[in-house]
Amino acid sequence: MSDDMSDDDGDHKVARRTERRRGPSTYTLSFGGIIAVAGLVASGVATYNTLQNDIATLKRGELYQERTNERLDDEIKSMRAEQRETLKEFNDKLDRIIEKWTRGRKP
Template sequence: MGCDEGEKEERRRRGPSNYTLSFGGIIAVAGLLASGVATYNAVQNDIAALKRGEVYQERTNERLSAEIKSARVEQRETMKEFNEKLDRIIDHWNRRGR
């Protein structure tokens, strides 16, 4: 039995204990979990920033569309007034020439 006890002690001394492995495993899992949470948060922040950018772009496009429509209306009114004045000038010259 003396040899068996010596072998058991020798076996125990080889390699890390189960406690060390499980503690190391817990630390590793906690590290992976923290990394995953950080990555998830970073991705969520990126998605939120992209959505804000999309909303800003949509609002800018709507505002520019409204400004373009307004400019076209003003341009039509200006051209109409110009054509009416030009018609009056032409009529006035035609009457004068007779």
């Protein structure tokens, strides 16, 4: 009877090993796993594209800002030149008025 008990225990251990082997292997990539990996890759690609678009937008914004600054610098220089010319004309007229006024006051 002891042999029957040990045989039963041995058969039971073999059955357990066989059951473990019948299950999915840890190395088996299931269809769901493939879908999950594909989803992660697609998400990564979308994120990369979004970042590239954002960088391109920032570069366009910087270029626009540089051009705007250059245009404003040119306008400021032009306005300063006009202001200098206007002040020169004003001073010349003022000098003439002062000259006439001082000549007129002399008896």
